[in-house]
Amino acid sequence: MPRPSRPLLSVDLIVDTALRAVDTAGDFTMPGIAAALKVRPSSLYNHVGGRGEIVELLRERAMSAVLVEPSAEVEWTSTVAAIARSYRDAYAAHPRLIPLLTAHTVRSHTAVAMYESLAHAFRRGGMTSQQALDAITTLDAFVLGSALDLAAPQEVWSIEATTDRDFAEVLAHANTPDRADRAFDAGLGVLIAGWSQLAAGS
Amino acid sequence: MPRPSRPLLSVDLIVDTALRAVDTAGDFTMPGIAAALKVRPSSLYNHVGGRGEIVELLRERAMSAVLVEPSAEVEWTSTVAAIARSYRDAYAAHPRLIPLLTAHTVRSHTAVAMYESLAHAFRRGGMTSQQALDAITTLDAFVLGSALDLAAPQEVWSIEATTDRDFAEVLAHANTPDRADRAFDAGLGVLIAGWSQLAAGS
DNA sequence: ACCTGAACACCGTTCAAGT
């Protein structure tokens, strides 16, 4: 049955299906998407350029959840914190997607808007433009690294792995379900404290 | 010519070849390694369990370059900074390897030694064991995220991408060759300043 | 113990053929 009166596929449908596969299985394949949509693999190429394009669409899909409010009213550190959390939550919603995205850099409209907003906040805090660039880069690395942590298996560290007393005591805190969330909040707090100090002292 | 008197292959040889392929092409394949070693793909399976095992061996190879000196003499912040730089440099030596490693977590001997050393340093600085865990997790995320930045293409940001004046000014600093290095040093400095404050205030 | 050769299931992608 070639060419039905109403199209069976759409870009959104394909991306939906790919994202569902990534969330449940950690990866997606063209035949897999086709099967889920009851279609032949070659049909997909009428709507997307190929596997790489689907990955980019998945990246945009994830990034589109980032909220970038240009609230100039509040303290600049609050703006930075809010963006960082939203950015991180967008990734956290699809942890298994992240390893697929690490080959390329972010380039979406949302990403640009986010960086602009961060630039404003850091400049408002008194940073030089060089310092603001470094801060944005650091925040980006921290968020991406933290998100990758979410994709890691549950029990990251077993206490038996070490004979070191200090480290064993540290590890006692490591296997709680909110480990990654706690660590992210703590790390963000440290960064913002450091940036405040930097901005104030320059 | 089956079974030569002296083996043609070894685990080290296979890992060497895989790493060279990753460094030059960004990825490796079993047939590719086999061809480079003038051997049939199936021969590789006499020495390694499969592709996944080679990835793990590559991870160990990269991590083994991390220097973890247990210098209890110097300031704890110096210890942390030294480990972080060494950890990051180990990744930076093979930037294209990093995307291949992000699917799993670190689990090598060197990694454990490194985490132990960090645990000591943070505890020595006066952190609680919970704070030390959070600090280690943050450092890990920051280093991994920064390393991924190295794998990104050269011109990450073009100024034409934005109409925002603040962001454009910030981007003016973005396309220097040492961008990633500068940003890493700056970020590490901010983290250590924040941790010092945290440790002192508790 | 270690390499070969044939085989398998799977992948991404192309393209002529159909309506």
Add this chain to the structure above:
DNA sequence: ACCTGAACACCGTTCAAGT
């Protein structure tokens, strides 16, 4: 415009056969 079916080059892996 959009789906099918056949085809291609490629991948990772297994395994009996050889020495």
